[in-house]
Amino acid sequence: MANDKPHAVCFPLPTQGHINAMLHFANALHFMDFHITFVNTEFNHRRSLRKADPACLAGLPNFRFATIPDGVSFPDDDIDRSQDFIALYLSIKRHCVAPLRDLIATLNDPCSGGPRVSCMISDAFTTFTLAVTAELSVPNIFFCSVSPVGYLGSFYIKELIQRNIIPLRSEEDLTNSFLDTVIDWIPGMPNIRLKDLPSFIRTTNPHDIMLNDCWEETHASRDASAIIFNTFHDLDAPVIEALSSVLTPPVYDIGPVSLLSQYIPDHNLLRVNLWKEDSNCIEWLDEQKQGSVLYVNFGSITVLTSSQFIEFASGLANSRCKFLWVTRPDLIEGVTALLPAEIATEIKERSFVTNWCPQREVLSHPAVGGFLTHCGWNSAMESISAGVPMICWPFISDQQPNCRYLCSEWGIGMEIGEEVKREEVERLIKELMEGQKGKEMKRKALEWKVKAVKAASLGGDSWIKLERVIKEAMLK
Template sequence: METLVTTNENNPHVVFIPFPAQSHIKCMLKLAKLLHHKGVHITFVNTEFTHNRFINSGGPHCLDGAPGFKFETIPDGLTTDPDQTTQELNEIREALLTNCLGPFVELVASHETSVTCIISDGFMPFATYAAEKLGVPIMQFWTVAACAFMGFYIAPDLLEKKLIPLQDETCLTNGYLNTSIDWIPGLEGFNLKDLPSYTRATDVNNTSLKYCVESAKTARKISHIIIHTFDALESNVIKAIEPMFPNVYTVGPLQLLLNQIENEEETKKLDFNGYSLWKEESECIKWLNSKEPNSVVYVNFGSITMMSLEQLMELGWGLANSNQYFLWIIRPDMVIGESAILPKEFEDIIKKRGFIAGWCSQEEVLNHPSVGGFLTHCGWGSIIESLAAGVPMICCPFYGDQPTNCRQMCKEWEAGMEIGNEVKRNEVERVVAELMVGDKGSQMRNKVKEWKKRMEIATSPDGSSSLSVEKLANEISMLSRK
């Protein structure tokens, strides 16, 4: 990738502000690093709670930054205790809408060097109002798939058509979610159940529903939309999105773009340990090193998803009974209201076939030759990383964009198979075995290798994603000269 400009005080200056969740921050940091490589000065803004967690996991200097790249914080009004690892999603959403506009306006206005533009997470709607107040250009970065972006974007339309909120909870089980909504551009063949989980709300004042509607409304004010996908994967949806905005940038997978500059001196200076909110346990890599190629199923439900102890145990026994090797990530806060303590008899099985860790470097694990499958919650960060590594998936969606991602993985991209989040051991056992040693798993493995090749083409120097990042960097440069 060609560097746009040299680093000096006249460089473009972009303020990034991600939604305070692991996958969003990780994704936005990667784009920030790419733009910094092209000569853009970066101010990366986290909430105080998130910043403290990074320091707690990565050490006091993990966010020191580098010339032209610095980290700053704003308060979100929630706890700053780094030992608390989880904030409830609705609590975060309420805090962001209520507490962050003023501090963010103040922070952006306080910079001695002028701010060229703000690149805001699509789920940080207050940033759009801050940009309007300050007269600063703003772009939105949606760290989700294009299909999920469209699913969130049409939230106000679903309200207007009175398709949501649901009349009551019986609509969750009486077939109402099978209502066809194939009038959405790019999402032909979709039913209501295929959209993000805000559509399950039964109250118009539901926090998730309100937050998604607010985010969609601010997206409709934006002229520059960045999406973490690539053209070949979601061509129909992207073609539907492009007429809606003057500028659309498809920039994924970001890690493959970063890999092309990883050996350059400037990138080494940015080797901050700022991607993980938990301490990564390297012992699991040593365990993987002892296993045969494609023999291990990797199990991780992301940084926020929680489940009951019963669900955890059903999952565990299903993994054990599948007779496959498995690497299972169990966060300390993964079980709702309880500690994730496994019974003694299960620990004995673990010693033979499994390895449990609290957190890991996911991309390193997915790219390890021993890993042959991924049982995932279907967060977009996990899916795009798995596709990039050529690893097929078992999809167990819970909320957010996960149902949409699952639908596309299993029906459109043919690189995954779905298992319900009810999590029954017999079903887990059957699907894990099918993924790892069955014909269906073999077919998916071939399909995901095709997607991996297409990703590599998209991120090659003349590929669609590389050209999109180049276009984005040039647009930022032009804004700085206005």
């Protein structure tokens, strides 16, 4: 009977990458016979209704969507622009506790028609949910959509402050060699540089909200029932071991979650998009030669200056490479993202430019041979899962450590300098798509793909650990 099922309430941080990863994990739990309530915030729910098939948001048997207020308000004609990430994050911390409490009370009402809530799966940076689950005496399992190395770096921010390494002494430290300082005492991250730690350390303000909030959130995890990271053992074993040694709750590496969903047999999978996907790009890819297309996407919150946009566009044009470029309407700060006429004419016959696309399908398409990315963890894991090497231009949060590991530890990335220059963009594209280093990166990327598929296939290490966390934490 449906009312005998365990019931998990899933609450992601409301950005596209975090929603995607949590939804993949929720699909896996649904396959494991859980009743799922997936919680969207009102602003994103409104956006999704405008972009998606309403039937998708209606859910499936024993998988339903719910909505709570988030304190974010935009007029309908401005709803498609990306939220200021920090403003959004602070808003949900202020506004979501009471609505979440009320939602769970409603779900637990016998008249709701579903089983009582058994556990909560919370984004690892929504630790305010602990107050709600403590009142209900149900387990709260943190699902971390940022990388293990990003989370570990955030955990040590307080010690970096105590050692007088951060905050920065002056703005000059951003451009001199100070950010190249080697931090050799963080376990699991040997010889990491200061510049490779999460971006929030790049401040001169000791009271910076995100600087302090990052370490506070990671240390608040001590009250979670468990922490799940979207990764797999072969990729991140040293970092997972280090996290297990410093975090109080048990740590599980379960992923790539996008592959977990893919290997669920005969299962309807749900998706939520904040932009309307353009499936025509797949038809365009079908017409291209194998490995000939560079996919370009800077994610859902990266914002470029007009100058950066032109440098990327010029580098792409000058490379003579075929490419598929996702240019959100709000990709450029303050203006609509439109290519200059002369560049648009130059690239017309060898490019496909769109506002949004089905990324997992794009990355797994045989025509795609490389990915120019912001290094968001969800994008990185999907690229690893597809065996696609990357050109990396990190923007915010864990994207800096992700870039370091993609390039230096795993051998499947090349980094573009912070100051974007068209000549460098052109050179790296040619090296990735045509050069010897690119061939070696593709070889390594395919090796990582094999390991990712092995972990995420039914009966693989990630499914074994999913069964463990269900038994040891969710149903405890």
